[in-house]
Amino acid sequence: MSDLAARRIETVRRHMHLETVHDWDGVIATFAHPRYEMHGNGKVYDGEAEVRSYFAASRTPFPDQGNEIIAIAPQGDVVLVEFWLTGTHLGPLRWRGETIAPTGRAFRVRMAASFEFAPGSDKIICERPFYDQMAVAAALGLA
Numbered sequence: 001m002s003d004l005a006a007r008r009i010e011t012v013r014r015h016m017h018l019e020t021v022h023d024w025d026g027v028i029a030t031f032a033h034p035r036y037e038m039h040g041n042g043k044v045y046d047g048e049a050e051v052r053s054y055f056a057a058s059r060t061p062f063p064d065q066g067n068e069i070i071a072i073a074p075q076g077d078v079v080l081v082e083f084w085l086t087g088t089h090l091g092p093l094r095w096r097g098e099t100i101a102p103t104g105r106a107f108r109v110r111m112a113a114s115f116e117f118a119p120g121s122d123k124i125i126c127e128r129p130f131y132d133q134m135a136v137a138a139a140l141g142l143a
Helices: 003-020 024-030 048-059 132-141
Strands: 036-037 045-048 067-073 078-088 092-097 099-102 106-117 125-132
Touching: 003 024, 003 067, 003 078, 003 106, 003 125, 024 048, 036 048, 045 048, 106 132
Parallel strands: 036 125
Antiparallel strands: 036 045, 067 078, 078 106, 092 099, 106 125
């Protein structure tokens, strides 16, 4: 494995850890340009302000949201990650146009994400999580 590939893997590991401890400045620092493209709901968060709004919205219902890396691999200018997404429904959740009160239920769903890097760089230019929204809803008893 090249030095650049190893640095990119370390960036992704650090990025994912910083998300779990809510170090949003640290997460933003892992990006050359903050951008998330959500393949579960089709939303795109482009730029620091939008990415920070995503952090706030996603951690309000699940303040303990975390991840457990299963596998991680570099592939050209992308690092691919398979992981368990975990959390507990402890805050209000917007779901299908309504607000669901906290249920206290936990979830653990398998996900994948790709982290794209600019050529020659170890800074992320886009994270693309791939997930099934209904898996979380089912775990919470909403579907």
